[in-house]
Each structure stands twice: as structure tokens, then as C-alpha cells.
Amino acid sequence: MKVEKIMVIGAGQMGSGIAQVCAEAGYSVLLNDLKAEFVERGLGVIGKNLARQVEKGRLTTTQKEEILGRIAASSDIQDSRGADLVIEAAIENMEVKTKLFAQLDELAPDHAILATNTSSLPITEIAAATRRPEKVIGMHFMNPVPVMKLVEIIRGLATADEVYQTIESITERIGKVPVEVEDFPGFVSNRILMPMINEAIFTLYEGVASKEAIDEVMKLGMNHPMGPLTLADFIGLDTCLYIMETLHEGFGDDKYRPCPLLRKYVKAGWLGRKSGRGFYSYES
Ligand SMILES: CC(=O)CC(=O)SCCNC(=O)CCNC(=O)[C@H](O)C(C)(C)COP(=O)(O)OP(=O)(O)OC[C@H]1O[C@@H](n2cnc3c(N)ncnc32)[C@H](O)[C@@H]1OP(=O)(O)O
Numbered sequence: 275m276k277v278e279k280i281m282v283i284g285a286g287q288m289g290s291g292i293a294q295v296c297a298e299a300g301y302s303v304l305l306n307d308l309k310a311e312f313v314e315r316g317l318g319v320i321g322k323n324l325a326r327q328v329e330k331g332r333l334t335t336t337q338k339e340e341i342l343g344r345i346a347a348s349s350d351i352q353d354s355r356g357a358d359l360v361i362e363a364a365i366e367n368m369e370v371k372t373k374l375f376a377q378l379d380e381l382a383p384d385h386a387i388l389a390t391n392t393s394s395l396p397i398t399e400i401a402a403a404t405r406r407p408e409k410v411i412g413m414h415f416m417n418p419v420p421v422m423k424l425v426e427i428i429r430g431l432a433t434a435d436e437v438y439q440t441i442e443s444i445t446e447r448i449g450k451v452p453v454e455v456e457d458f459p460g461f462v463s464n465r466i467l468m469p470m471i472n473e474a475i476f477t478l479y480e481g482v483a484s485k486e487a488i489d490e491v492m493k494l495g496m497n498h499p500m501g502p503l504t505l506a507d508f509i510g511l512d513t514c515l516y517i518m519e520t521l522h523e524g525f526g527d528d529k530y531r532p533c534p535l536l537r538k539y540v541k542a543g544w545l546g547r548k549s550g551r552g553f554y555s556y557e558s
């Protein structure tokens with residue numbers, strides 16, 4: 275299956291990273307969000323990342339401009355009419371994703387593959403919102419996308435082998451390592467990572483140690499590059515909560531209950547690094 279044009283839906287931290295790595299690999303990319311200003315913000319992040327690569331001597335200014343030239347801005351879902359592959363990276367909410375997939379199914383060409391970067395939601399359920407479930411697949415990148423090598427690839431119940439193989443080869447072309455996992459809540463990555471983060475939040479909630487101490491234990495004691503509370507802020511506390519809720523509901527097991535402190539922070543709008551405040555405060 276030939277893929278030349280990729281549309282990325284959602285220009286947040288994941289969508290902009292995905293657009294960047296696809297454009298670096300030579301694909302023609304359309305970066306879409308609800309409003310033009312959100313796309314501009316995403317393009318700004320990509321521009322900064324590429325400028326850093328130029329400073330480090332890894333890219334020439336011409337190459338940087340060529341990569342940026344391959345990314346077009348979109349705030350109209352109708353633009354999916356020209357896409358061979360759509361990678362959806364909007365918020366982690368089943369209603370939002372199923373609505374988007376139903377619309378994309380109407381608009382995108384028949385041959386187009388519809389992939390989702392969901393971090394926990396069932397691919398089969400998202401696929402069921404379309405009339406092409408054989409062309410729907412999970413393509414789960416890690417944050418920060420330009421740095422992290424892994425892409426979990428998740429088949430829905432009906433995903434065709436040819437679609438899996440196309441996504442696997444695109445993943446390799448953009449310099450990432452594909453790992454196939456089954457369609458269960460949280461897949462492998464977040465089934466293991468998120469309960470650890472949730473437990474770290476419970477540890478803070480119960481007053482076992484300060485946030486700095488919890489992070490220090492996991493950094494120095496377990497060689498994690500970031501402590502779990504710093505990582506939660508980095509991922510986004512809203513996304514962490516959505517994932518815990520998906521695990522809780524999907525497995526029906528109380529061991530996945532989200533910590534009340536996580537809920538409280540999200541309700542307060544303390545979403546972590548992206549909102550300027552989470553467990554820690556960040557300058558904008
Ligand atoms: C929730 C989900 O569904 C799944 C997930 O994604 S879970 C989250 C998975 N991600 C992680 O666990 C990340 C854990 N943290 C890390 O690996 C590291 O802290 C980190 C890579 C983010 C930063 O590394 P560091 O050594 O502390 O910082 P730093 O030296 O500044 O950066 C290392 C490199 O990453 C790059 N980098 C750091 N942050 C970046 C970002 N946001 N975007 C692009 N590049 C970035 C830097 O430019 C630098 O590049 P070079 O080595 O090529 O010069």
C-alpha cells in the first residue's frame with residue numbers, strides 16, 4: 275500500500291512530534307487541529323526542535339526549511355480527503371475519537387488507513403465507528419516523539435494484515451522500532467507504566483515522602499531518567515487520569531483505581547507541564 279500523504283489530527287505535544295518525524299522521513303504532512311492557532315503552536319515547537327538540530331550541526335538550514343516545507347497547516351477535517359494515512363492524536367477520550375473516526379471514514383479516500391495514537395483505548399471500539407475496520411489500527415508513539423524509539427502497533431479485531439505491514443514499514447522508515455501488541459486496555463506500555471505512576475501519586479497522597487523524594491528514589495535507585503511525578507507532569511495529568519480510568523473500567527479491577535489526588539489536580543486544571551503547573555511549577 276503506497277503512502278505519500280499523512281494527515282496528523284491534533285497538534286498537541288504528540289501530534290506535533292509525529293508530524294515532525296514523518297516530515298523528516300520525507301512524507302508530505304498535513305497537521306490539523308481545531309483552530310489555526312493550535313496548529314501554529316505545534317509548528318512553532320517543530321521549528322524550535324529543528325533549530326536545535328541545526329545548532330548541533332546535525333541538520334543544515336536548508337534541510338530544516340525542506341522539512342518545514344513538507345508540513346502544511348490545516349484546521350479543516352475536510353482536508354483528510356487527500357490523505358493516504360491519517361494518524362489521530364487528539365485528546366484521550368472515546369467520544370471524541372469515535373466522532374473523529376466516523377467523520378474521517380466519510381471523508382478520507384477508500385484506500386486511506388486510519389491510525390490512532392491512543393495510549394489506552396480499545397482499537398476495536400474506535401474501528402467500529404467506521405465502515406472500514408480493516409483499515410483502522412493503533413500506532414502508539416512515545417513522548418517525546420523525536421527522541422523515543424518505540425512505536426507500539428495494535429491491531430483491532432478486524433485489522434487487515436496488509437494494513438499492519440504498511441504501518442510497520444512506515445514506522446521503520448521514520449526510524450522507530452515497531453513492537454506488536456494485542457488490543458487490551460493500556461496495551462503493554464501503559465498497563466505497566468501508569469499503575470507505577472498512580473502508585474507514586476498515592477505515595478505522595480499518603481504522605482510517605484515529598485514529591486522530590488519520591489522522584490529521587492526512582493531516579494537514583496532505579497535509574498529512571500525522570501522520577502514518576504515529573505514524568506506524570508510531562509505526559510499530562512489529564513492523559514494519566516484518562517488512562518487509569520480506561521484500565522479501571524476495562525479490567526474492572528480496583529487495583530487500577532485512580533488516586534484521588536490525581537483527580538483533584540486535573541479538576542483544578544493542573545495538567546502538568548503543558549498547563550504550567552502539576553506536581554511541579556513550570557515557567558512558560
Ligand atoms: C503516556 C503514553 O502513552 C506513553 C508515553 O509516552 S510514556 C512516556 C515515555 N517517555 C519517557 O519515559 C521519557 C523519560 N525521560 C527521558 O527519557 C529523558 O528525560 C528525556 C529524553 C525526555 C530527556 O533527556 P535528558 O537527557 O534528561 O535531557 P536532554 O539532555 O535535554 O535531552 C536528551 C535529548 O533529547 C532531546 N529532547 C529532550 N526533550 C525533547 C523534546 N520534548 N522534544 C524533542 N527532543 C527532546 C534533546 O534535544 C537531546 O537531544 P540530543 O541528545 O540529540 O542532543
Ligand SMILES: NC(=O)C1=CN([C@@H]2O[C@H](COP(=O)(O)OP(=O)(O)OC[C@H]3O[C@@H](n4cnc5c(N)ncnc54)[C@H](OP(=O)(O)O)[C@@H]3O)[C@@H](O)[C@H]2O)C=CC1
Pocket residue numbers: 283284285286287288289306307308312363364365366367370374391392393394414415416417508509510513548
Ligand atoms: N502525552 C503523552 O505522553 C502521550 C499521549 N498519547 C496520546 O496522544 C493523544 C494526544 O495526547 P497529547 O498530545 O499529549 O495531548 P495534548 O493535550 O497535548 O494535545 C491534544 C490536541 O488535540 C486537540 N484536539 C482535541 N480534540 C480535537 C479534535 N476533535 N480535532 C482535532 N484536534 C483536537 C487539542 O486541542 P484543545 O487544546 O483545544 O483541546 C490539542 O491541541 C492522546 O490520545 C494521548 O493519550 C500517546 C502517547 C504519549
